[in-house]
Amino acid sequence: MSMNKKPVLGRGLNALIPKTPHMEINIRDTSIGTDTGETGIIANVEIGKIHPNPFQPRTDFDPGALEELTRSIREKGIIQPITIRRAENGYQLISGERRLRAAQLARLKYIPAYIISIENDEEMLELALIENIQREYLNPIEVAAAYQRLIDDCRLTQDDIAQKVGKDRSTVTNFIRLLKLPLKIQDGLRKNKISMGHARALINLPSEKTQLRTYDKIVDAGLSVRKVEDIVRSAGKNSAKPAKSAGSGAAANLHSLEERLQQALGTKVKVHTKGNSKGEIVIEFYSLDDFDRLLDLFTDGKK
Numbered sequence: 001m002s003m004n005k006k007p008v009l010g011r012g013l014n015a016l017i018p019k020t021p022h023m024e025i026n027i028r029d030t031s032i033g034t035d036t037g038e039t040g041i042i043a044n045v046e047i048g049k050i051h052p053n054p055f056q057p058r059t060d061f062d063p064g065a066l067e068e069l070t071r072s073i074r075e076k077g078i079i080q081p082i083t084i085r086r087a088e089n090g091y092q093l094i095s096g097e098r099r100l101r102a103a104q105l106a107r108l109k110y111i112p113a114y115i116i117s118i119e120n121d122e123e124m125l126e127l128a129l130i131e132n133i134q135r136e137y138l139n140p141i142e143v144a145a146a147y148q149r150l151i152d153d154c155r156l157t158q159d160d161i162a163q164k165v166g167k168d169r170s171t172v173t174n175f176i177r178l179l180k181l182p183l184k185i186q187d188g189l190r191k192n193k194i195s196m197g198h199a200r201a202l203i204n205l206p207s208e209k210t211q212l213r214t215y216d217k218i219v220d221a222g223l224s225v226r227k228v229e230d231i232v233r234s235a236g237k238n239s240a241k242p243a244k245s246a247g248s249g250a251a252a253n254l255h256s257l258e259e260r261l262q263q264a265l266g267t268k269v270k271v272h273t274k275g276n277s278k279g280e281i282v283i284e285f286y287s288l289d290d291f292d293r294l295l296d297l298f299t300d301g302k303k
Contacts, residue, residue: 032112039117042081044110047103049090050082055125061098069102078103081112083131085124091115094124095131126154133165140199141190144175151176158292173293174200177266182208185215194218197225203266204232206259236260265294 035043082096093100103111118124129146132138150156162169178199185202188194198218205211214231217223254271261269265283273279285291
């Protein structure tokens, strides 16, 4: 299987950091001038001319932390510049939204900004996502969504992403799998009601109904990750037993087999019988990377 992939751009966090040695920067520092039209410079830029980043992957901002940063900026100014690019009628933010929001709350008129050149929106998206991921500013669902956007919009593979953010491919895969959880559980992970460990265990439960029921137990009773893992193992053992049903015993056994396969493969599986002990197994995959993951499971990682 082959496909044309977009070449890896090779620009990550370093592209967003000034090449000059680190120094404390303050908006009251008169040595920082205004924009001269060059790129790769730090300049004081009028805040009112900076437009939001349309590719910002971060959606949750802690009001308390933002207020704390605002007080710090009022007292000491901006220590690290934001990163922007020139755009029509001003500038477009690349990274530093918390600092920009706090500066606005502090009623500042100017902010120090590192001005770089970005060739296209696709590269802008990649830099915005990777910068937030590498700085660990995002919650697990935001990270998962960022990885998925890099796959969908930038045509990167999971291997490409792992290399860019300095993670193992398995780590990238585990984050993306979180997006298969019910939205209620995803929201709980966003709001820190459950941990990443809880979520990874819940993924392995055989049905959405069971996942939601177990999630409610975690929140209400404060179940530990180990306890949830025990529940998952117990569910796996129960699904392995022939199900008793008032209807067709064969149909119940077939459903049990489907659940066991779904738990093992982490994706939807349907088993169809054709009589005479024959049939077929249909295994769904949702992207080429998901197909590669399944192939690794079947071949024990051997290509």
